[in-house]
Amino acid sequence: xxxxxxxxxxxxxxxxxxxxxxxxxxxxxxxxxxxxxxxxxxxxxxxxxxxxxxxx
Amino acid sequence: xxxxxxxxxxxxxxxxxxxxxxxxxxxxxxxxxxxxxxxxxxxxxxxxxxxxxxxxxxxxxxxxxxxxxxxxxxxxxxxxxxxxxxxxxxxxxxxxxxxxxxxxxxxxxxxxxxxxxxxxxxxxxxxxxxxxxxxxxxxxxxxxxxxxxxxxxxxxxxxxxxxxxxxxxxxxxxxxxxxxxxxxxxxxxxxxxxxxxxxxxxxxxxxxxxxxxxxxxxxxxxxxxxxxxxxxxxxxxxxxxxxxxxxxxxxxxxxxxxxxxxxxxxxxxxxxxxxxxxxxxxxxxxxxxxxxxxxxxxxxxxxxxxxxxxxxxxxxxxxxxxxxxxxxxxxxxxxxxxxxxxxxxxxxxxxxxxxxxxxxxxxxxxxxxxxxxxxxxxxxxxxxxxxxxxxxxxxxxxxxxxxxxxxxxxxxxxxxxxxxxxxxxxxxxxxxxxxxxxxxxxxxxxxxxxxxxxxxxxxxxxxxxxxxxxxxxxx
Ligand SMILES: Cc1cc2nc3c(=O)[nH]c(=O)nc-3n(C[C@H](O)[C@H](O)[C@H](O)COP(=O)(O)OP(=O)(O)OC[C@H]3O[C@@H](n4cnc5c(N)ncnc54)[C@H](O)[C@@H]3O)c2cc1C
Numbered sequence: 001x002x003x004x005x006x007x008x009x010x011x012x013x014x015x016x017x018x019x020x021x022x023x024x025x026x027x028x029x030x031x032x033x034x035x036x037x038x039x040x041x042x043x044x045x046x047x048x049x050x051x052x053x054x055x056x
Numbered sequence: 057x058x059x060x061x062x063x064x065x066x067x068x069x070x071x072x073x074x075x076x077x078x079x080x081x082x083x084x085x086x087x088x089x090x091x092x093x094x095x096x097x098x099x100x101x102x103x104x105x106x107x108x109x110x111x112x113x114x115x116x117x118x119x120x121x122x123x124x125x126x127x128x129x130x131x132x133x134x135x136x137x138x139x140x141x142x143x144x145x146x147x148x149x150x151x152x153x154x155x156x157x158x159x160x161x162x163x164x165x166x167x168x169x170x171x172x173x174x175x176x177x178x179x180x181x182x183x184x185x186x187x188x189x190x191x192x193x194x195x196x197x198x199x200x201x202x203x204x205x206x207x208x209x210x211x212x213x214x215x216x217x218x219x220x221x222x223x224x225x226x227x228x229x230x231x232x233x234x235x236x237x238x239x240x241x242x243x244x245x246x247x248x249x250x251x252x253x254x255x256x257x258x259x260x261x262x263x264x265x266x267x268x269x270x271x272x273x274x275x276x277x278x279x280x281x282x283x284x285x286x287x288x289x290x291x292x293x294x295x296x297x298x299x300x301x302x303x304x305x306x307x308x309x310x311x312x313x314x315x316x317x318x319x320x321x322x323x324x325x326x327x328x329x330x331x332x333x334x335x336x337x338x339x340x341x342x343x344x345x346x347x348x349x350x351x352x353x354x355x356x357x358x359x360x361x362x363x364x365x366x367x368x369x370x371x372x373x374x375x376x377x378x379x380x381x382x383x384x385x386x387x388x389x390x391x392x393x394x395x396x397x398x399x400x401x402x403x404x405x406x407x408x409x410x411x412x413x414x415x416x417x418x419x420x421x422x423x424x425x426x427x428x429x430x431x432x433x434x435x436x437x438x439x440x441x442x443x444x445x446x447x448x449x450x451x452x453x454x455x456x457x458x459x460x461x462x463x464x465x466x467x468x469x470x471x472x473x474x475x476x477x478x479x480x481x482x483x484x485x486x487x488x489x490x491x492x493x494x495x496x497x498x499x500x501x502x503x504x505x506x507x508x509x510x511x512x513x514x515x516x517x518x519x520x521x522x523x524x525x526x527x528x529x530x531x
Contacts, residue, residue, distance in 0.1 A: 045359050047292055047447035050435025055364035055445070 057207075059095070059214050061238050069095040069214070071524055072234060072246040074221040074261075076100075077134020079497045080252035081199050081207075082171055082514045086521025088212040092528065095246075096213065097236060099220045099253075100131035102204065108218070111406040114256075114413030118397075119455075120284070122463035124413060128254050132217060133199035135254065136510070140464075141195040143511040145178050149328045150338060150505035153393075155474050155483040161515040168514040173197050184440075186330035186433050189304070190323050190340065195510075220408045221261070224249070226271040230491045237408050247531060248524055250494045252517070255466025255509075258499040259399040260413050262470060262480070262487075267401070273489060276480050279399035282415070282469045283391040283504050286423060287462035290341070290452050291385035291431040294356050294371065295444020297345060298379055303441055320345045324434055325506065336426040339389035340506045341434060346382035353382035360445055367445065383446060385431060388462065389506050392422050399469050419455060427452045467504040470495045484523050485516065496520050 059067075071087060073080045076098040087094050100108035108131065114124035129137040145165065148158045169176045174193040182188045207213045218238060225233035225243075235243050251258050259279040266272040304322045321344045331338060346353065357380075361368055374380040391397075397418060401411035431448040438444050451457050473479025476488040481500055487493040496517050498509040 045362065046450055047356065047359050048450060048453070049293075049360060049363055049445060049447035050432055050439070051364050051445065052439045055367050 057210060057214050059216050061216075061219075061240060061242055064095065064214075064216055064219075064236075064238075064244060065242060067095075067214070068245065069093065070247045070528060071095070071250065072097065072244070072248070073250045073252055075134060075252040075254065075257070075497075076132050076199070076215065077252065077254060077497075078136050078171075078199055078510050079254075079513050079517045080134070080250070081203055082168070082517035083250060083252065083496060083521045083524070084207075084213045085171065085203075086167075086518045087525065088210060090525050091212060092525060093212045093214065095244075096207075096215045097219045097221045097234075098132055098215060098217050100129070101218050102132050102200075104129065104131050104137070107407070111220070111408065111410070112413075113406070114415060115402050115404075116415050116417065118415075118417040119419060119459055120415060120417035120463060121460045124256065124415065127463055128256065128466075131200070132204060132215075133201075136197065136199040139510065140508070141172075141197070142508045143172060143174055143193045143195050144190065144340075144507040145515075146505040146507050146512050147325075147328075147338060149331060150503060150507075153473075153502045155472055155479075155502075161512065161519055164515040164518040167518055168511055169193075171197070171514055172511060173202075174511075180325070182327060183324075184437060186327055186333075187437060188325050188327050190325045192323060192508075220410075221251075221253075222408055222410065223268055224265050224493075226269045226490075229271060229489055231493050246492075248492045248494065248527065250496055250520065250524075252496045255469065255498045256399060256413055256415070258495050258497055259469035260401065260410070262495070263399070263401050264410050271490070272487070273476070275477055276488060277395075277471070277478060278480055279469050280395055280397075281393035281471055281502070282397045282399055282417065283393060283467040283501075284417070284460070285388045285462060285465040285467075285504060285506065285508075286391060286419060286427075286460035287388045287464075288386065288427070288452065288458070288460055289384060289449060290387045290427045291435075291446055291448045292352050292356055293383040293385070293435070293438070293444055293446035294353070294360060294380055295345075295383050295438065295446075296374055296379050296442075297381040299441075300345060300381075300383075300443045303443060324430075326430065326433070330429075330433065334429050336429050337390035337392055337422060338506045339387055339426050339430050341385050341387045341430050343434065344384045344386070346384060348380070348382070352384065356382060360447075364445070383444060385434065385446065387427055387430060388508075389423065389426055389430075390504055391467075392420055393468060393471070393503060394418070394420060397468075419458065419460065421455065424452055424455060424458060465498065465504065465509050467498045467501045467509060470499040471502045472500045473502055485520050494520060494524070 071094040172195040435446040470480040
């Protein structure tokens with residue numbers, strides 16, 4: 001019984017852990033993505049580039 | 057020979073030159089060749105002195121980048137005491153609004169290069185219809201070091217130091233007397249007077265003389281159309297180090313003698329075709345390559361990839377092969393003559409009693425258009441030749457964010473021309489309507505091109521020397 005309880009607790013813990021980690025990673029990903037997009041925002045760009053059509 | 061006040065008074069000089077900078081000394085050297093005696097009056101001492109320098113203070117309105125009192129030097133040899141020594145001739149097309157052609161000062165190029173100790177080589181080569189690579193020379197000459205002892209021993213060149221040329225007296229259309237402030241106030245007579253006091257002082261003195269002499273016409277645009285050569289980092293980029301070097305060095309290896317900026321610098325200028333087609337001003341762009349340690353390098357890559365994601369693979373490939381380098385575009389270029397840019401007299405006076413300088417200065421949209429067009433042209437050349445990508449700094453987008461980093465080349469104010477309404481001196485540098493007053497220096501340039509002015513100043517000075525020799529024969 002004791003063992004069963006421990007196993008149950010572990011299973012519960014694992015579930016919570018997996019949920020947590022998924023949540024953590026997804027938010028982090030979104031945050032990173034957000035961060036990446038804003039990493040070099042337009043308003044601080046110092047240069048107006050001369051580019052060819054193929055560069056875009 | 058160096059003269060004291062009493063010795064000045066004992067002699068009569070047919071030609072008096074005011075100012076011992078490159079302009080004044082070059083005229084005196086030309087006269088000396090023909091054994092003609094002259095007197096140079098120099099407000100400064102043999103070396104720098106706070107007192108002489110204090111006469112160079114002034115008020116500045118607009119976006120002129122520097123304090124007037126630290127730019128020029130009032131001492132023997134003038135501003136050549138701290139100039140950069142970069143030299144190049146003006147272009148043929150810079151003379152479009154001059155009353156003379158380039159061919160009229162070309163004969164004085166060889167002697168001018170001898171004075172400045174530089175090779176007579178100012179090569180150029182078109183890289184396409186719109187752009188050319190140009191060659192500069194570097195002079196190490198300080199006029200004090202090269203000419204002080206020479207003048208001290210000269211039988212024909214007399215020099216008065218610490219002697220301020222203060223005013224003139226006129227009779228009809230002739231200057232008859234010069235007033236000098238030295239250890240005491242003295243006055244002397246001469247047949248010909250030359251003002252060679254520098255690109256700001258020539259206007260200031262002439263304005264002051266006009267306040268005291270009605271004979272100098274109120275219509276002469278003295279002080280007007282004052283110009284400078286703006287200098288700024290105008291663009292940046294990244295490129296293929298090897299390809300760029302190969303592209304330029306194969307043709308221009310011997311042009312490389314310009315400046316020791318970065319690893320490699322090449323100077324690019326617009327052709328006459330581009331200037332007339334796009335209606336821009338003349339310009340020199342210095343393209344410099346940097347290694348990866350340069351601050352701009354990483355930011356430039358980030359900036360470029362944000363707007364041109366398709367270039368990522370190519371850039372990464374160059375980066376991995378260690379071929380990617382940073383590029384800086386700096387430029388020194390022409391400013392168009394504008395009536396509002398002018399020197400007038402301040403209500404404060406220097407210790408000798410001459411009103412200080414008041415300078416109104418504003419850069420025009422056309423100047424910025426020129427800088428942007430040059431980045432555009434060079435950027436497209438880089439695309440054509442697959443050398444890299446360049447862009448213009450946003451600081452040159454509009455005038456409100458633009459401040460030049462120079463302020464060194466003082467052009468206009470007593471400009472040369474045919475009309476007495478729109479110019480101050482004629483093609484021989486003689487003041488319109490006044491028989492014996494000449495002006496020499498960059499203040500007579502009607503337009504400034506992009507070339508550093510001193511070589512052209514020396515050429516004009518030697519030409520003026522020759523003209524004065526001819527005039528002396530007629531009296
Ligand atoms: C920082 C700096 C860097 C520069 N670099 C370059 C460069 O790389 N290449 C280039 O071509 N040019 C350069 N220039 C410009 C160059 O120095 C000038 O073009 C040149 O010195 C002008 O010569 P000038 O004889 O006309 O005048 P100045 O050299 O200014 O000499 C004028 C002389 O007149 C004297 N004077 C003035 N008023 C009176 C008076 N009332 N009575 C008696 N004497 C008077 C002054 O004391 C002075 O000695 C530079 C200038 C600066 C400030």
